[in-house]
Amino acid sequence: xxxxxxxxxxxxxxxxxxxxxxxxxxxxxxxxxxxxxxxxxxxxxxxxxxxxxxxxxxxxxxxxxxxxxxxxxxxxxxxxxxxxxxxxxxxxxxxxxxxxxxxxxxxxxxxxxxxxxxxxxxxxxxxxxxxxxxxxxxxxxxxxxxxxxxxx
Amino acid sequence: xxxxxxxxxxxxxxxxxxxxxxxxxxxxxxxxxxxxxxxxxxxxxxxxxxxxxxxxxxxxxxxxxxxxxxxxxxxxxxxxxxxxxxxxxxxxxxxxxxxxxxxxxxxxxxxxxxxxxxxxxxxxxxxxxxxxxxxxxxxxxxxxxxxxxxxx
DNA sequence: CGTAATCGTTGGGACCACCAACGATTACGC
DNA sequence: GCGTAATCGTTGGTGGTCCCAACGATTACG
Numbered sequence: 001x002x003x004x005x006x007x008x009x010x011x012x013x014x015x016x017x018x019x020x021x022x023x024x025x026x027x028x029x030x031x032x033x034x035x036x037x038x039x040x041x042x043x044x045x046x047x048x049x050x051x052x053x054x055x056x057x058x059x060x061x062x063x064x065x066x067x068x069x070x071x072x073x074x075x076x077x078x079x080x081x082x083x084x085x086x087x088x089x090x091x092x093x094x095x096x097x098x099x100x101x102x103x104x105x106x107x108x109x110x111x112x113x114x115x116x117x118x119x120x121x122x123x124x125x126x127x128x129x130x131x132x133x134x135x136x137x138x139x140x141x142x143x144x145x146x147x148x149x150x151x152x
Numbered sequence: 153x154x155x156x157x158x159x160x161x162x163x164x165x166x167x168x169x170x171x172x173x174x175x176x177x178x179x180x181x182x183x184x185x186x187x188x189x190x191x192x193x194x195x196x197x198x199x200x201x202x203x204x205x206x207x208x209x210x211x212x213x214x215x216x217x218x219x220x221x222x223x224x225x226x227x228x229x230x231x232x233x234x235x236x237x238x239x240x241x242x243x244x245x246x247x248x249x250x251x252x253x254x255x256x257x258x259x260x261x262x263x264x265x266x267x268x269x270x271x272x273x274x275x276x277x278x279x280x281x282x283x284x285x286x287x288x289x290x291x292x293x294x295x296x297x298x299x300x301x302x303x304x
Numbered sequence: 305c306g307t308a309a310t311c312g313t314t315g316g317g318a319c320c321a322c323c324a325a326c327g328a329t330t331a332c333g334c
Numbered sequence: 335g336c337g338t339a340a341t342c343g344t345t346g347g348t349g350g351t352c353c354c355a356a357c358g359a360t361t362a363c364g
Contacts, residue, residue, distance in 0.1 A: 006214035008298075009203035012196055015267060016283065017179040017274055019290040021192070022217065024176030025352070026297045027169040028319085039319070040173070044164055051161035058342055062158035065174065067322060072344060094329045094342040115167060122169055125296040130289055131168060137278065137286045138171040144277040145178045146160075177321070180350085191350070210311060219353060224313060246311040246360045 030121045034114040041066060041074040043115065046100060046108045049084065054099035056089065065146070083107055182273045186266040193218060193226040195267065198252060198260045201236065206251035208241065217298070235259055 012018060028040070035043060044064040049055070052063060061071045075098055078084040083104030089095035100108070123131050164170060180192070187195060196216040201207070204215060209223045216223075227250055230236040235256035241247035252260070275283050 006204075006211045008215050008217065009200050011199050011203045012216065013291070013294075014287065016271055016287050016290070017183050017267070018192075018196075019287060019294060020172070020179045020274075021176045021351090023290050023293050023297075024173045026293070027172045029352090031169050032319085040170075041320080044170075047163050048161050051163045056342075059158045063160050064164065065160065066320095068343070069323085069345075069347095070321080089342095092330070092342085096343070115169070119168055122172075122297075123293060125292050126289065130292075133285070134289045135166065135168050135171060137282055137289075138168070138175050139165070140277050140282075141175050141178070141275060142165075142171060145175075145274075173320090181321085184350085193351080208311075218351095220312070221314075221316095221354090222352080241311095244311085244361070248312070 027118075027122050031115065031118045034118040034121075035111060036114075038111060039074070039077075041070060042078060043108075043111050045071065045074045045078065045098075046083065046104055046111070049098060049100040050105065050108055054097050056092075056095040057098060058095070060098060078104065179270075179274050183267065183270045186270040186273075187263060188266075190263060191226070191229075193222060194230060195260075195263050197223065197226045197230065197250075198235065198256055198263070201250060201252040202257065202260055206249050208244075208247040209250060210247070212250060230256065 031040060041064075044066065045060055048060055048063045052059070055063075057071045057075060058068060060066070060075075061068045064071075066074075075084060075086060075096075079086050081103075083101055085099045085101055086096045087099070089097045119131075123134070126134065183192060193216075196218065197212055200212055200215045204211070207215075209227060210220060212218070212227075213220045213223045218226075227236060227238055227248075231238050235253055237251045237253055238248045239251070241249045271283075275286070278286065
């Protein structure tokens with residue numbers, strides 16, 4: 001049977017914002033597959049805790065660029081699996097202090113490796129230099145817009 | 153009051169797949185704002201119709217990389233606003249032929265301009281050469297993965 | 305001619321981003 | 335100091351994008 005191709009119109013394919021969202025869809029699919037029964041939110045929260053140390057949920061939300069309510073869900077999930085611990089902050093009783101447990105730390109090392117593998121899946125057609133250049137360009141765009149959000 | 157910054161951990165910020173999804177989130181927000189009461193699906197379908205001419209919903213789905221069921225919804229919306237017309241295909245009674253109306257064509261020109269403006273909002277920190285380079289790199293990644301999906 | 309494939313449609317699910325409102329608590333301005 | 339504003343965690347949503355399964359109808363294939 002003749003395979004139907006119906007190529008994407010050039011008009012759509014060359015819109016940079018569309019390239020971004022399409023590539024991000026592939027990225028999410030690949031990463032989600034590697035993370036198995038974890039969501040990207042879970043990984044982000046654990047990685048932030050590992051780098052910043054125990055901190056409040058609000059701080060986690062600002063670091064991960066996530067809404068506070070989504071932090072609640074993510075921490076609920078991770079705490080149920082014993083990967084983080086939620087404890088009251090004695091110096092400010094509005095806050096919880098979220099900490100990574102040893103189990104969480106071990107799981108994070110595994111997830112780090114899965115995320116690393118996902119990068120290779122995703123950027124396979126690019127050389128190391130090209131990957132670095134892409135990361136640099138995306139980083140400039142991100143810095144610009146996240147700074148805009150912060151000041152506005 | 154001291155502004156709280158809580159910077160994103162370097163560990164998260166330098167993951168290329170995360171840069172992609174974060175940048176795509178900005179892209180979507182900016183484009184959605186410009187498209188006002190249209191969704192990206194609506195624009196994609198209209199642009200595909202304009203470039204490929206009247207065609208079936210299944211063909212639209214393949215061109216726009218959208219699920220058939222989402223095409224149904226998008227065409228429903230556009231037909232309700234008189235921007236496209238859905239008519240039975242006489243040569244293959246399984247298919248509908250979707251066509252852009254003159255009103256749809258006019259609206260598309262307006263949306264084209266909005267999308268163009270959104271690109272400037274999004275990639276403001278990049279020079280024209282850098283934008284082209286970014287588009288080229290993303291295009292390579294997209295071509296690789298969409299081709300993978302097609303053959304697999 | 306029987307089976308496989310395609311088409312449009314319906315009705316979902318998952319995930320991510322985002323918002324509003326609430327009680328409790330803390331910080332700030334006067 | 336005290337009233338007001340801001341922050342924190344939580345609950346309970348909404349919307350958009352991407353997917354999937356199944357169905358009857360129709361067409362293509364072996």
